[in-house]
Amino acid sequence: MTRTLRGAIALAGATALCLGAVATGGAAQPAVSSAAQGDVKIGLLLPESKTTRYEKFDRPYIEAKIKELVPGAHIDYYNAAESATTQQQQVNTALAKGDKVLILDAVDAKSIQSSVQKAHDAGVKVVAYDRLAQGPVDAYVSYDNYKVGQLQGKALLSALGDKARTGEIVMQNGSPTDPNAAQFKAGAHSVLDGKVKIGKEYDTPNWDPNNANQQMSGAISALGKDNIVGVYSANDGLAAGISTALQAAGMHVPLTGQDAQLDAIQRILVGTQTITVQKPYKAEADIAATMAVDLAQGKPVPSDLTPTTATSGSGQKVPATLLTPVVVDKGNIKDTVVKDGMYTVNEICTPAYASACKTAGLQ
Template structure:
């Protein structure tokens, strides 16, 4: 393991200030406040030092990833520093560069932009730093490892979840961000289920597009436009995650359609679970963040300790077949909330039911 670059307080302060000046959000600045830990790392040069670079902390689920990942790295004897880029690929590249200069052994990256994040891999490899693509695949780069869930299977689950309620009529597909390879995989999975019905003429796909930055407000606007173009009639919506599902349902509520139109989701966010209980959202897909974060931390620490990682799975990122760890997702409806997310400790009964 290489030695960390020693820096004094003034240099660290200057680096952090420059990062803020290029536009870090208050959230990423908050995670950057861990910089004082970097000084202590100079006395722990034999410990693995892992950098965790998040796209954003604006979505509920990423706070869980951050806490679980950091806790597991520390349990494994490592040090960790997390930065979040507020969905800016330029800020994320700057943050990755900062961590590389601070001497991390491994970068774990949730890319803000699947393509431009290839620059992070290039910078890291120039300093012998390995890169793990976390939950979202970095494209067109020599990524060392990818860990996520089977996103095509998630897309299949979302489509089937809606088809359990209705199997014909006018459908809309509200996708994720075009810059996120996961959004492409989710759509591929959903369309593999929907296409036979579309070809038979049972389903009329009246809307099929991505959603900028996975933004619920954009999803709401897209759904509103779709309703207006179709005389306020829609029979089902496959939404790529719980955030976009929330935007869709807000649009449906303005036309008194919420609860009458099946809507899918993903991430098992608390707000989505409450919508499922209320009958406004049909299902979500639970991806055990505990499993994802802890496995990612274990792989990162193994890489830092020059240990080999065994996997028989790969995924094509446009340049190489990236060694991959793909975890199993779980479909969640009103009927199995207690047996899934509550049993797993992801959410509590008190949080969901207020009891």
């Protein structure tokens, strides 16, 4: 009995409903025996905690959905703290513990391939989460990452207006070991190339905000602050470091981001960041958990949960769900991150942001 895509994303908000067309009508789930529940052993491997989403949203959402589907399920949790070597060791630990399925968000999509192969050879299924690991992955859930880059590029061009023809931008694209970063970058370039001059462009290992800050400071020194009209930042963590460098130089230029972090929403309110891109995490988490439970119970992943395919860096074509992101700016905070339950108005509108919240209509 299949669990439908609509069922998996029902609580995630309207921003993910673009996939409703591929969903089918659902039916009540059969009771799961105690023996079957005991067989559901899932390893959850997340890449880092500097990006706030993983501990605040992804982990609790995934664990809650697994427990909703199978109350007696056993979950082993690991965070690699940005270390590809640590994550490989964690996969070994999960296999030794007898986990039947791994939900894997790879630190380094390429170097983890041998671990994915090891899991496959041991009969353990792998659900790639958010980042598509190389190797024989069984299912994948993420967002249309090329579209993310396009949305960021379009928002930056819109914010620049006529200034796009008068100066240069800086691009900071994220970690070279993250395949999503390459897709963000490609999507952004598809919009920006030929319409604005790119003065400096950087990859930022491990998505480190401190490195982003140093890179932005270097770009300001090299290009001159009066020549920089905007900054493409691939995510909000980088944007935090970039924003600090811009403010230190007395600069106020359009700045993009992604992940809808709380601090990014607050920067948008006060004008030190222009937009972020929201990826409703509950939809992604619910689908990953549903895929993992099915696989742990020896069932195939329902086709309505994998309406497309994605090709990994090692050439495998993986059944996939790619959700659609949404741009968040000062004008739609209430209708996006607040409406979708990511943050309350009180969480956003602390005393330092109270005036900006009133101006934006949040209070």
